[in-house]
Amino acid sequence: MAAPASKLPKDFLWGFATAAFQIEGSTSVDGRGPSIWDSYSRIPGKTLDGRSGDVATDSYRLWKEDQALLAEYGVKAYRFSLSWSRIIPLGGRNDPVNPQGIKFYSDFIDGLLEKGITPFVTLYHWDLPQALHDRYGGWLNKDEVVKDYTRYAKVCFEAFGDRVKHWLTINEPWCVSILGYGRGVFAPGRSSDRSRSLEGDSSTEPWIVGHSIILAHAHVVKAYREEFKSKQRGQIGITLNGDWEMPYDDSPENVAAAQHALDFAIGWYADPIYLGHYPPYMRTVLGNRMPDFTPAEWKVIKGSSDFYGMNTYTTNLARAGGDDEFQGLVDYTFTRPDGSQLGVQAECAWLQDYPDGFRSLLNYLWKRYKTPIFVTENGFAVKGENEMPISKVIKDTDRVNYFRGTTAALLKAINEDGVDVRSYFPWSFLDNFEWADGYGTRFGVTYVDYATQKRYPKESGKFLVNVSWYSPLYWTSA
Numbered sequence: 001m002a003a004p005a006s007k008l009p010k011d012f013l014w015g016f017a018t019a020a021f022q023i024e025g026s027t028s029v030d031g032r033g034p035s036i037w038d039s040y041s042r043i044p045g046k047t048l049d050g051r052s053g054d055v056a057t058d059s060y061r062l063w064k065e066d067q068a069l070l071a072e073y074g075v076k077a078y079r080f081s082l083s084w085s086r087i088i089p090l091g092g093r094n095d096p097v098n099p100q101g102i103k104f105y106s107d108f109i110d111g112l113l114e115k116g117i118t119p120f121v122t123l124y125h126w127d128l129p130q131a132l133h134d135r136y137g138g139w140l141n142k143d144e145v146v147k148d149y150t151r152y153a154k155v156c157f158e159a160f161g162d163r164v165k166h167w168l169t170i171n172e173p174w175c176v177s178i179l180g181y182g183r184g185v186f187a188p189g190r191s192s193d194r195s196r197s198l199e200g201d202s203s204t205e206p207w208i209v210g211h212s213i214i215l216a217h218a219h220v221v222k223a224y225r226e227e228f229k230s231k232q233r234g235q236i237g238i239t240l241n242g243d244w245e246m247p248y249d250d251s252p253e254n255v256a257a258a259q260h261a262l263d264f265a266i267g268w269y270a271d272p273i274y275l276g277h278y279p280p281y282m283r284t285v286l287g288n289r290m291p292d293f294t295p296a297e298w299k300v301i302k303g304s305s306d307f308y309g310m311n312t313y314t315t316n317l318a319r320a321g322g323d324d325e326f327q328g329l330v331d332y333t334f335t336r337p338d339g340s341q342l343g344v345q346a347e348c349a350w351l352q353d354y355p356d357g358f359r360s361l362l363n364y365l366w367k368r369y370k371t372p373i374f375v376t377e378n379g380f381a382v383k384g385e386n387e388m389p390i391s392k393v394i395k396d397t398d399r400v401n402y403f404r405g406t407t408a409a410l411l412k413a414i415n416e417d418g419v420d421v422r423s424y425f426p427w428s429f430l431d432n433f434e435w436a437d438g439y440g441t442r443f444g445v446t447y448v449d450y451a452t453q454k455r456y457p458k459e460s461g462k463f464l465v466n467v468s469w470y471s472p473l474y475w476t477s478a
């Protein structure tokens with residue numbers, strides 16, 4: 001008999017991921033308060049197709065059907081986020097908790113557990129209560145937002161922590177700060193670019209927001225560890241976006257550029273949280289625009305994540321130069337020196353399929369941060385999918401190839417490279433509200449017909465279901 005080709009830890013979690021604002025809709029029912037994404041997505045011109053998140057995939061109403069489909073797929077786990085303003089409509093630490101919000105997620109969690117699906121819960125996936133933005137500037141106001149976010153998280157631990165054992169504090173802080181307060185393309189849309197926003201300062205605000213987020217994350221983990229962990233026995237950590245950065249060529253300046261790009265995209269958050277300091281290169285570029293932490297704050301921050309939450313989609317070829325501070329003064333391209341493309345192009349300009357980069361990134365993170373990795377997002381939007389008839393959409397070959405590549409890379413990273421990877425959550429369970437792209441960019445392994453809200457599994461969904469995640473041959477003996 002041939003030796004097993006590959007192994008996975010037997011408690012490895014695989015399943016699909018979503019986020020509250022991208023799927024729920026029903027934004028003004030059962031006591032939910034508005035979030036910054038409600039307001040932002042309703043401003044004409046802010047989403048590509050002019051559509052808001054008011055309906056999305058209607059999953060607040062259709063959650064039982066959604067869970068039935070998850071069960072049909074046979075997932076082991078499901079990653080979703082809680083809407084802060086459903087739970088505390090005005091958001092603040094002295095504002096009332098909404099019992100209907102608690103009940104919705106409590107029933108939702110029970111429904112998953114009845115089907116044997118492990119809930120993997122994100123506390124914050126970008127939908128800040130609008131009231132907190134209006135009251136004190138939201139993430140710009142460290143002292144207020146840290147307290148309010150910590151109280152919200154504690155309400156969640158109290159209500160759901162008996163059943164939820166996997167928590168993510170904040171989803172992709174780079175996107176929150178840079179896209180929301182620098183480029184101004186995500187809520188709340190602040191930027192120095194006055195054609196986009198009447199308010200904002202792209203040279204300072206993203207770094208202030210990042211600073212608040214790190215502290216907010218760390219305080220929530222501290223509260224969990226001190227007040228809940230001994231009884232609830234769960235794990236908690238942050239999840240960071242970050243793509244692999246490959247030097248454009250072997251020149252020393254481009255090799256350095258790739259590291260500089262990683263410093264700005266990942267190290268900004270990961271170095272403080274896992275290593276206890278900022279990447280020195282960031283300070284070189286930003287000087288005193290980079291807020292520092294007090295010694296007391298550093299103590300709370302260092303070691304404040306039980307694992308590394310990894311969201312990754314692509315690989316960039318990094319070339320020194322350019323004036324984009326948000327990329328660490330590094331130029332990104334997908335075109336190799338010989339003119340060829342790195343991989344198959346997705347609907348979004350920033351995404352090409354390059355599975356070797358996925359394996360390289362896993363190795364880089366494991367060596368640098370030495371902490372178990374939960375892959376919490378990874379996915380592909382097929383170019384032109386929104387214009388295709390359903391019959392063609394569901395044969396999503398480019399997405400199948402993408403997942404064939406990344407799952408193979410994942411198994412190699414675990415088995416050949418010895419990286420400790422504990423989960424894989426493809427993005428996304430459903431086509432959904434793709435933020436500023438509206439509904440035209442589809443990341444789902446399930447097609448959603450927005451006219452009827454009917455769901456149609458795509459080939460990629462079937463492919464992932466058929467990966468032998470739990471075949472005994474794939475288990476380690478440990």
Ligand code: PNW
Nearest residue numbers: 019171172175241311350377427434443
């Ligand atoms: C992530 N970029 O966002 C988010 O966590 C999801 O909510 C989102 O739907 C998914 O990836 C697909 O986009 C990103 O510009 C948004 O590099 C933008 C970028 C990366 C990730």
